[in-house]
Amino acid sequence: MASIKIKDMSVSYNKGKSYVLDKLNLDIKDGEFCVFLGPSGCGKSTAMHCIAGLLHPTNGEIWFGDEIMTSADGKKKDKTFVPPQERNIAMVFQEYALYPNMTVRENMSFALKTKKAPKEEIDKRVAYMAQMLSIEQLLDRRPAELSGGQRQRVALGRALVRDPQVFLLDEPLGNLDAKLRDQVRYELKKIQEQLGITTIYVTHDQTEAMTMADHIVLMKEGHIMQQGTPNDLYDHPANEFVAGFLGTPQINIFPCEVKGDVLDGGAFQLKVPESLKACLAAYKGKKVDLGIRPSDFELAENGGEGIHVHVDSIEPLGDAYLIYVRVGEKVVVFKYTGETAPEEKELVLRPNMAKLHLFDPTTEDRINK
Amino acid sequence: MQGNISSIERSKAGQQAQTVRVKPKWHMTALHVVYYAILIALLVFYMLPFWGTVMTSFKTNSEVMTSTPITPPTAWTLEGYASAMEELGLPLLTSLMVTLFGAAGSVFLGSICAYALSKWKFRLNNVFFIALVAATYLPFQAILIPLLQTINALDLYDNIWGLVLVHTVFGMPMCTVMMRGYYADVPDALVRQAMIDGNGMWQIYRKIVVPNTKIATITVFVFQCTSIWNEMLFALVLGGYDSKPATIALNELAGTMAAEFNVQMAGSLILALPVLVLYIFMGKYLISGQMSGAVTAS
Numbered sequence: 332m333a334s335i336k337i338k339d340m341s342v343s344y345n346k347g348k349s350y351v352l353d354k355l356n357l358d359i360k361d362g363e364f365c366v367f368l369g370p371s372g373c374g375k376s377t378a379m380h381c382i383a384g385l386l387h388p389t390n391g392e393i394w395f396g397d398e399i400m401t402s403a404d405g406k407k408k409d410k411t412f413v414p415p416q417e418r419n420i421a422m423v424f425q426e427y428a429l430y431p432n433m434t435v436r437e438n439m440s441f442a443l444k445t446k447k448a449p450k451e452e453i454d455k456r457v458a459y460m461a462q463m464l465s466i467e468q469l470l471d472r473r474p475a476e477l478s479g480g481q482r483q484r485v486a487l488g489r490a491l492v493r494d495p496q497v498f499l500l501d502e503p504l505g506n507l508d509a510k511l512r513d514q515v516r517y518e519l520k521k522i523q524e525q526l527g528i529t530t531i532y533v534t535h536d537q538t539e540a541m542t543m544a545d546h547i548v549l550m551k552e553g554h555i556m557q558q559g560t561p562n563d564l565y566d567h568p569a570n571e572f573v574a575g576f577l578g579t580p581q582i583n584i585f586p587c588e589v590k591g592d593v594l595d596g597g598a599f600q601l602k603v604p605e606s607l608k609a610c611l612a613a614y615k616g617k618k619v620d621l622g623i624r625p626s627d628f629e630l631a632e633n634g635g636e637g638i639h640v641h642v643d644s645i646e647p648l649g650d651a652y653l654i655y656v657r658v659g660e661k662v663v664v665f666k667y668t669g670e671t672a673p674e675e676k677e678l679v680l681r682p683n684m685a686k687l688h689l690f691d692p693t694t695e696d697r698i699n700k
Numbered sequence: 701m702q703g704n705i706s707s708i709e710r711s712k713a714g715q716q717a718q719t720v721r722v723k724p725k726w727h728m729t730a731l732h733v734v735y736y737a738i739l740i741a742l743l744v745f746y747m748l749p750f751w752g753t754v755m756t757s758f759k760t761n762s763e764v765m766t767s768t769p770i771t772p773p774t775a776w777t778l779e780g781y782a783s784a785m786e787e788l789g790l791p792l793l794t795s796l797m798v799t800l801f802g803a804a805g806s807v808f809l810g811s812i813c814a815y816a817l818s819k820w821k822f823r824l825n826n827v828f829f830i831a832l833v834a835a836t837y838l839p840f841q842a843i844l845i846p847l848l849q850t851i852n853a854l855d856l857y858d859n860i861w862g863l864v865l866v867h868t869v870f871g872m873p874m875c876t877v878m879m880r881g882y883y884a885d886v887p888d889a890l891v892r893q894a895m896i897d898g899n900g901m902w903q904i905y906r907k908i909v910v911p912n913t914k915i916a917t918i919t920v921f922v923f924q925c926t927s928i929w930n931e932m933l934f935a936l937v938l939g940g941y942d943s944k945p946a947t948i949a950l951n952e953l954a955g956t957m958a959a960e961f962n963v964q965m966a967g968s969l970i971l972a973l974p975v976l977v978l979y980i981f982m983g984k985y986l987i988s989g990q991m992s993g994a995v996t997a998s
């Protein structure tokens with residue numbers, strides 16, 4: 332078990348013409364469940380392959396605890412490089428990579444056998460993990476005879492039976508159907524907590540990240556946009572990208588102008604609350620982007636102050652309603668938790684003034700602390 | 701019930717759709733007749749010598765003199781085969797040894813080279829590969845004299861192991877080129893996964909690459925066997941009297957025994973038989989197009 336430290340790591344696939352990862356810095360604590368989150372193609376897998384030792388970064392250092400694994404300084408040859416087979420990591424690849432010549436049982440035992448673990452120990456662990464992932468009845472089949480979801484669970488099991496320093500999981504639940512995904516997600520989180528092994532989990536699914544992570548690293552185009560606990564990122568997004576990436580449905584963004592003590596959104600006016608006055612002082616007469624999450628609205632009882640909206644459509648969620656409304660020309664969504672959906676076409680919404688997010692429209696960075 | 705009926709009906713409709721035949725236009729039919737006539741003519745043309753060989757091999761020497769080669773023998777006899785075996789017995793054994801060891805040697809070396817070339821990046825990787833491809837086009841006549849001198853210097857002239865060595869070395873480039881293609885089909889993800897699972901380069905070769913390309917290996921081995929079995933040039937130059945492969949012995953059979961055609965034909969068939977059998981049983985795999993399915997993973 333080990334903490335992971337990445338210092339100024341850059342990766343290029345074309346000898347420095349362009350960088351897929353640019354000066355990445357990262358600290359992952361021992362035993363932490365860290366999620367690399369970001370849209371497809373942002374460099375999550377690349378970062379993970381560097382940690383595994385399957386890729387050589389052009390620059391930077393990677394440490395496991397106080398042992399240096401990779402150290403490169405732009406030269407052809409790395410200063411230090413521990414090959415992947417000596418790093419004691421377990422990994423699930425996005426493309427499963429099950430050994431076609433081996434049964435599921437042999438696949439799962441393979442790494443432990445390579446390490447010459449005693450046979451009873453191997454059998455015990457494989458049986459336990461097969462049960463946790465409900466693949467016991469598949470143990471004597473070959474990968475070609477499994478469905479996508481089954482292969483994915485086998486790949487996961489093959490990593491989890493080991494006792495590595497670090498788990499590296501690259502979109503390990505991507506091919507499971509929704510119900511199974513929830514179940515395996517729960518099992519995985521439980522197993523990780525039990526074993527207490529440092530884990531890096533790659534996903535583009537914000538729900539997975541929010542539910543499992545101790546530490547989210549949100550990436551975009553090779554840069555870390557923000558990192559922290561799921562609540563940090565959700566409650567205090569550092570910029571509009573982070574705000575938009577976390578939370579479903581997406582946060583509503585209103586371009587506004589600061590006019591004295593009032594935020595003017597064109598179709599509505601909001602009084603700036605005391606707590607935001609200080610940070611908006613510099614924006615007098617300028618534009619800001621106002622972000623309000625769909626769950627941070629409530630219906631104003633019988634008129635009252637707020638944003639006047641026209642109801643477009645209503646989506647029942649079972650325990651709540653998503654109500655799509657028009658504010659001027661803009662379509663906005665809010666989450667209504669009442670028993671029955673409101674019948675009126677014209678509503679007044681009151682945003683939760685404590686949970687407003689303000690962003691600079693040019694830099695897209697957060698204004699309020 | 702409702703569901704049952706409709707599903708049966710649907711399957712009937714499906715069958716009908718499958719069995720509807722398009723009636724070909726008359727000129728298409730005529731063309732087909734012409735095509736088949738040409739094919740049959742070619743078949744006869746190619747098979748006639750073989751037919752003649754088989755028929756002659758079962759005749760007595762006197763009947764060979766009095767009949768045309770393609771008429772079946774009046775009295776079937778194995779005389780020709782018996783005489784041929786007297787001359788070919790030992791050379792066949794030599795051929796078998798040279799073929800098996802030579803093919804095994806070149807496949808083994810070729811496999812290792814192919815693994816390194818297809819799965820590991822190193823400097824001059826491509827240069828090595830191009831050199832090997834070039835080696836497969838090397839005309840053997842050009843190097844025959846120096847080769848003979850080398851074999852002499854190694855004291856391997858007229859020695860089975862000399863032939864084995866030469867076939868191993870000269871078969872290796874072809875084996876490498878063929879196997880590199882098959883190994884490239886083994887997904888790199890498997891190699892990476894095996895590394896993560898704690899295996900070094902040679903463990904990966906042994907535990908992952910070789911077991912997943914068994915059919916490819918057998919294919920290359922069979923290919924190599926047939927080319928060594930049929931080979932004459934090295935056999936003639938490097939095999940003297942004691943280690944004379946069957947191809948040479950067959951040639952001598954033709955040269956020494958004046959016009960005993962039944963014996964010569966019997967000898968030819970004996971020599972051709974192993975290759976024929978191999979192709980009949982392995983033909984499926986030897987068509988390279990079939991290979992892709994055999995090694996793909998995931």
Ligand SMILES: Nc1ncnc2c1ncn2[C@@H]1O[C@H](COP(=O)(O)OP(=O)(O)O)[C@@H](O)[C@H]1O
Binds near residue numbers: 370371372
């Ligand atoms: N082997 C490669 N060669 C060149 N470019 C690559 C290679 N692998 C990935 N890339 C590029 O690097 C970027 C990041 O890829 P990746 O790390 O796989 O993203 P993610 O896993 O976040 O979807 C992408 O733009 C992709 O096109």
Ligand SMILES: [Mg+2]
Binds near residue numbers: 375376377425501
């Ligand atoms: Mg990826």
